[in-house]
Amino acid sequence: MKRVILITGGAGFIGSHVVRRFVRTYPEYTIVNADKLTYAGNLGNLADIGNEPNYLFRKTDIVDRQAVEALFGEFRFDGVIHLAAETHVDRSITSPDEFIYTNIIGTVNLLKAFRETTPVNDVKKLFYHVSTDEVYGSLEQGGFFTEQTSYDPRSPYSASKASSDHMVRAFGNTYGMPFVISNCSNNYGPNQFPEKLIPLTINNIETMKPIPVYGKGENIRDWLYVEDHAAAIDVIFHSGTPGETYNVGGDNEWKNIDLVLLLCRIMDEKLGRRAGSSRELITFVTDRAGHDLRYAIDSSKLQKELGWKPSVTFEQGLGLTVDWYLANRKWMDTIISGEYSKYYEEMYGNR
Numbered sequence: 077m078k079r080v081i082l083i084t085g086g087a088g089f090i091g092s093h094v095v096r097r098f099v100r101t102y103p104e105y106t107i108v109n110a111d112k113l114t115y116a117g118n119l120g121n122l123a124d125i126g127n128e129p130n131y132l133f134r135k136t137d138i139v140d141r142q143a144v145e146a147l148f149g150e151f152r153f154d155g156v157i158h159l160a161a162e163t164h165v166d167r168s169i170t171s172p173d174e175f176i177y178t179n180i181i182g183t184v185n186l187l188k189a190f191r192e193t194t195p196v197n198d199v200k201k202l203f204y205h206v207s208t209d210e211v212y213g214s215l216e217q218g219g220f221f222t223e224q225t226s227y228d229p230r231s232p233y234s235a236s237k238a239s240s241d242h243m244v245r246a247f248g249n250t251y252g253m254p255f256v257i258s259n260c261s262n263n264y265g266p267n268q269f270p271e272k273l274i275p276l277t278i279n280n281i282e283t284m285k286p287i288p289v290y291g292k293g294e295n296i297r298d299w300l301y302v303e304d305h306a307a308a309i310d311v312i313f314h315s316g317t318p319g320e321t322y323n324v325g326g327d328n329e330w331k332n333i334d335l336v337l338l339l340c341r342i343m344d345e346k347l348g349r350r351a352g353s354s355r356e357l358i359t360f361v362t363d364r365a366g367h368d369l370r371y372a373i374d375s376s377k378l379q380k381e382l383g384w385k386p387s388v389t390f391e392q393g394l395g396l397t398v399d400w401y402l403a404n405r406k407w408m409d410t411i412i413s414g415e416y417s418k419y420y421e422e423m424y425g426n427r
């Protein structure tokens with residue numbers, strides 16, 4: 077079936093894997109990637125599919141209502157998969173404003189534009205909002221986040237994502253807009269911006285820089301390989317029930333310090349360094365303000381209802397990830413030097 081699908085934030089980490097999967101798997105779809113190309117957006121992530129006939133890029137700031145209206149004027153979208161967001165918790169602590177603009181106002185701009193250009197109650201025309209497990213807060217007492225867990229966001233980032241989830245549900249309830257939401261745990265894999273724990277650790281080990289571990293490294297995250305998240309988004313978009321929420325997770329909890337030690341062992345081996353040399357780089361630093369202790373997702377609804385499950389073990393996924401970063405040193409260097417930002421400045425007048 078021919079369909080025109082909008083994917084927002086497609087130049088980012090997860091978005092680029094979702095765009096690639098949709099462009100390659102559904103040649104009958106036209107995939108429009110709308111992205112502002114912030115520091116986290118990198119069209120180099122999509123170099124291999126950038127010239128495919130069913131792929132289009134439109135540089136768009138979703139906070140700019142007129143730009144969003146122009147986009148929805150140019151295309152009649154049969155579905156939206158919304159990933160564009162400010163995503164780094166530490167940045168939300170030092171400067172929350174962009175999180176409010178992009179994650180809340182940007183989402184509302186998309187909801188309004190989609191509603192205005194889409195027949196009400198056409199369940200095939202879905203607004204799919206990609207959200208995070210952080211909206212549920214912190215699991216201090218054990219247990220898992222389910223789709224019934226009450227929202228308890230505790231950082232400016234998670235509060236902005238929770239707000240956007242509420243706005244999506246409000247549009248569904250008030251205007252009959254068909255939507256789905258998924259709340260996923262921590263992703264890892266190729267193309268992740270090196271401000272996040274796993275690529276930062278890999279890069280710092282390779283370049284022999286200190287590895288900053290917050291607090292005592294006792295916080296726990298549930299890690300999922302990014303391709304498995306993209307596969308979940310595919311199945312939820314095509315087979316999810318409108319109005320429902322699906323939790324996505326790896327059933328793969330790691331204390332930060334144990335994960336960093338594992339990466340040190342893998343990297344020592346892959347780089348042919350003396351066993352134990354990378355762990356000497358570990359440096360305990362001041363904890364993140366309001367640091368959530370533990371996230372853990374119960375994804376049984378998605379597994380039972382839609383048949384999704386992770387395709388790789390953590391060992392396999394981490395191996396693929398480390399190999400990718402080691403083989404793509406230039407990608408990392410370009411990002412760290414800010415070269416791609418300079419390029420966007422020249423190309424598109426980005427500030």
Ligand code: NAD
Pocket residue numbers: 084085086087088089090091110111112113114115116117118136137138139158159160161162163164178182206207208209237259260261262263264269
């Ligand atoms: P990312 O930071 O790597 O990429 C975000 C993308 O959004 C970038 O390409 C950026 O240019 C774009 N963007 C930012 N502001 C924009 C704006 N105003 N207009 C248009 N585009 C804009 O993010 P990610 O880690 O790939 O996360 C993607 C989505 O998945 C986010 O909504 C995030 O909340 C969610 N999520 C992420 C994780 C994770 O572990 N990374 C886990 C669960 C959910």
Ligand code: DAU
Pocket residue numbers: 163164165166207208209210260261262263271272273274276288289290291293295296297332364371
């Ligand atoms: O749970 C899903 C969320 O996972 C997503 O919604 C967010 O967009 C994504 O950034 C991620 O949030 P985290 O804060 O969990 O990811 P981050 O990689 O920043 O940190 C992972 C853990 O490692 C966290 O407990 C903080 C810690 N940490 C992080 C960094 C960057 C360190 O100890 N040292 C570091 O240098």
